[in-house]
Amino acid sequence: MTDVAIRCEGLAKQYRIGERESYKALRDVITDAFASPFHRFRSALRHSSNGAASKEEPYFWALDDVSFEIKSGEVVGIIGRNGAGKSTLLKILSRITEPTRGHADVWGRIGSLLEVGTGFHPELTGRDNIFLNGAILGMRRAEVARKFDQIVAFAEVEKFIDTPVKRYSSGMYVRLAFAVAAHMETEILLVDEVLAVGDAQFQKKCFEKFRQISTGGRAIVFVSHNMSAMRTVCQKGIVLDRGKVTEHGEINKVADRYLENMQPDLLSNEAETASFIVEEIYIGSEEGSVIKTFDDVKIRVKAKAKTDIVDPGLYVGLLSRDNQRITALDLKDFQTVPGITSGDSFELGFDISALPILPGSYELEVFLKDLGHHKIELVPGRVGFDVVESPVYGGRKIDSWYGQVGLRACGFAKVTSLINSDQ
Ligand SMILES: Nc1ncnc2c1ncn2[C@@H]1O[C@H](COP(=O)(O)OP(=O)(O)OP(=O)(O)O)[C@@H](O)[C@H]1O
Numbered sequence: 001m002t003d004v005a006i007r008c009e010g011l012a013k014q015y016r017i018g019e020r021e022s023y024k025a026l027r028d029v030i031t032d033a034f035a036s037p038f039h040r041f042r043s044a045l046r047h048s049s050n051g052a053a054s055k056e057e058p059y060f061w062a063l064d065d066v067s068f069e070i071k072s073g074e075v076v077g078i079i080g081r082n083g084a085g086k087s088t089l090l091k092i093l094s095r096i097t098e099p100t101r102g103h104a105d106v107w108g109r110i111g112s113l114l115e116v117g118t119g120f121h122p123e124l125t126g127r128d129n130i131f132l133n134g135a136i137l138g139m140r141r142a143e144v145a146r147k148f149d150q151i152v153a154f155a156e157v158e159k160f161i162d163t164p165v166k167r168y169s170s171g172m173y174v175r176l177a178f179a180v181a182a183h184m185e186t187e188i189l190l191v192d193e194v195l196a197v198g199d200a201q202f203q204k205k206c207f208e209k210f211r212q213i214s215t216g217g218r219a220i221v222f223v224s225h226n227m228s229a230m231r232t233v234c235q236k237g238i239v240l241d242r243g244k245v246t247e248h249g250e251i252n253k254v255a256d257r258y259l260e261n262m263q264p265d266l267l268s269n270e271a272e273t274a275s276f277i278v279e280e281i282y283i284g285s286e287e288g289s290v291i292k293t294f295d296d297v298k299i300r301v302k303a304k305a306k307t308d309i310v311d312p313g314l315y316v317g318l319l320s321r322d323n324q325r326i327t328a329l330d331l332k333d334f335q336t337v338p339g340i341t342s343g344d345s346f347e348l349g350f351d352i353s354a355l356p357i358l359p360g361s362y363e364l365e366v367f368l369k370d371l372g373h374h375k376i377e378l379v380p381g382r383v384g385f386d387v388v389e390s391p392v393y394g395g396r397k398i399d400s401w402y403g404q405v406g407l408r409a410c411g412f413a414k415v416t417s418l419i420n421s422d423q
């Protein structure tokens, strides 16, 4: 017995730019994929070399030399920007498409929920699709019947179970598809993004299900852009960047590094106001651009004066992504800055101790001022930053559900027992 569930070696997938490969339906590939519990999905072009495409041909590598191993019972998040190759990887693992080079070994049956389809037949009812999927996975009718009620209850589609699934709303469809994939007896579960279709309550239920599944020894590979969800449900993360694996390890470390690299150059182009050229706006903690709640944080604005500035000033507002001003700082309240001569560079900012902002995405708005000339100039373009999810209060991770402001608090409890009281 091996505890390896998935092993990819030198996996590569080449596509022709602008041309979509047509896929087989998922149910067709599943049917012929599960004759034996071990599968090696290797390149169809075994003789092709690195130079499979001549230079003139508009090919590119959607996956490029991808190697990794996933063990049974691991929940692994695949992280990466749009077009990084995440869905391509899951399609290869579920045999919807073949790699151009390399191979993927998979030990066990695969249940999957992919963007290309669910293995459902649109004309069949929910009930028939559940039995069809079970049959495709090699389960006996009685076995599926035993799971049936759990699946329907989990998906919350009792009323519509005898309606053809083509009449389902996208949320109902995904709920049933997830319930089927999660309850069938497969050793591996692949889930691509789709949970985003469900409401928050259903997503929570799915993540709880992930936990049960992995405790039962099954491996889960989960693609999502929701970094908080990743941190909550995955133990490990793999970052794909333009088809290559750039990180693989403990999920929080991987997610921190990913977010750090994702941080845009805060102002990629110089921004200009009437009196200033702004070269850089920076917000970061001692660990760089990754900020956690209650970290000490530095804000710096580097700029050059276009004219003489008599009484320089800086105002920085901290806004939520829905434009609510959470708090703001004005340098005037802390100190006076000496005058700046035209052409001189300068740096203004704030050192904030223990930033009490909960995990989430925020923006800075910045005004530079010359109060001597009654100028208050908004720097165009806001600067986005994230406060990453962390165990704010020392225990479990806190997410944006808790709002935007962190509190320095202690718990209090007092229990007075009447029975044992002598008074
Ligand atoms: N069937 C296809 N034919 C041609 N090119 C494709 C095909 N499928 C994907 N691509 C291209 O391969 C690259 C990787 O796509 P993929 O769908 O794997 O990205 P992704 O990481 O899942 O992105 P997203 O976050 O947007 O879902 C993209 O440039 C995409 O346009």
Ligand SMILES: [Mg+2]
Residues within 6 Å of the ligand: 086, 087, 088, 115, 192, 193
């Ligand atoms: Mg995708």
